[in-house]
Amino acid sequence: MTSEVSMSRRIVTRFAPSPTGMLHIGGVRTALFCWLFAKKHGGTFILRVEDTDLTRSTDDNIRIIEEGMEWCGLLWDEGPVVGDPSKWIGPNGPYRQMQRMESHYKPAIQKLLDEGKAYRCRCTKEELDGRRAMAEKAGEIFQYDRRCREANHDDSQPASIRLKMPLGSEPWLEQGDIVLRDLIKGELRFPATSLDDWIIARTDGTPTYNFCVVVDDTDMEVSHVIRGDDHVANTPKQIALYHAMEYEAPAFAHVPMILGKDGAKLSKRHGATSITEYQQMGFLPSAVRLALARLSWTPKIDGRAIDTVEEELLTDEEMIQLFDLGDIQKSPARFDLDKLNWMNQKLIQRATWQEIEPHFRPFLPEAWNSKSDAWKAHAIQSTQKGKSLVEMAGFLEFVWAPPAEFDQAAVAKFITETVKPALKELCALQDYEHDALHAGFNSIIEKNGLKLKDLAQALRVALCGKPVSPPIFDTLMLLGRDEVVARVGKWVWA
């Protein structure tokens, strides 16, 4: 099971998002796998920001990623320091690509040029576009024809830089193929002839994505590149670059994509795609981690897939212990909000009030902060059946202010003349401890020939304006005697 880990190499994974303005949950899932794998093997998890697209990369957007990762509990061992572009943690920084331009990419490009492994190409984008269009019109496959490969152009004229890709007979090829032994997808073969000499640096001198990735991953000593499988087709290009640079290539693991409910790539029209939105919907970060991890991954316990509810609800520690790239699915998975909701509910039920409180607080009014710990504990425990923090906060709304309006049908149904005497008597109760309340209720309903339900529902309507609230004794305790008497009094003394 651990054959994927070569014993000689320190485990280093990395998550490398580009700052587009949000943190996509597909990205979070990839990051989660990287994180789990690193944790499992006592390795290092790096966050690297791919901000070479100047039009989209802003400090604000980078911050959104950093904060999203932090909220999700995916803390990085090496990477940027939140909110301070000039700082980073780790020996191989900086961890923002734009800051590596002169120090890392430029020298690497020059070296390749000097060694004759890359070359200057004077074909302009316009010329290439024209040739591509012509080829397409003729129904042919367009590939760059390598016309500048042996021209030995100097730098006296504008030129892009291309990598000399293998032609087919290089000894490191396997029967003319670039072979990728992917830890998830298995052995993948790409005919060398299907790849052309790709551009590693643009005419303006800026390096391209596939180039930066390889330079960074080697420089940061990444041992396992775990990323979305939309990068599978990029990998043979990168493998060729590793050979040109004479670096040992890392292990690759390409995780399947997350699709929307209809099987199309998960996008805005499916609803929430940004991690921030899930935060706002009232999900616990632990639930998001679990739901995302269980998409495409089936943990095996002693070789057997998990198959009970108990096993389904893994803790972080269990996930880390059980994590194995070999148990990840090859095919894409559709994101199911129902399952996230269920996991969220279960995890809320199982959490202590202290674990919930920091995540819950943002959904509550200022008044929450002035409550005692005992009261907070009580409030959380009495609403812990909720599906989300938003729903839980909704359950507590009656606490913060008297009802703005009353459900008239409920008033007519429950606040009847026969229960009003009981309501009056209830106002006399002094002791709001659970057992005392129960005893008080029992004597009142007995005396008035009512059922508990009759009194409880009448109280709910009087106190909350509607016949729904937390368990009735909790409702009373949370409100406190003074407030209960005030709200009930309006109905019985008026």
Next chain:
RNA sequence: GGGGCCAUCGUCUAGGGGUUAGGACACCGCCCUUUCACGGCGGCAGCACGGGUUCAAAUCCCGUUGGCCCUACCA
């Protein structure tokens, strides 16, 4: 067009020659109940299609269909 990947209930999946094709979510029903919930029990529902190979195919092979990725001086 070329290169590559993928295909078991509605969804996530287990199973990889002989299984009544197993589990979870969702859904439906019943029970419990101080409301709403929670919880308990039960039910519905699936191997994309067509050919092979084999005594036997969800499982192996080929093809078809469908979905996705790459094919940029985007990342």
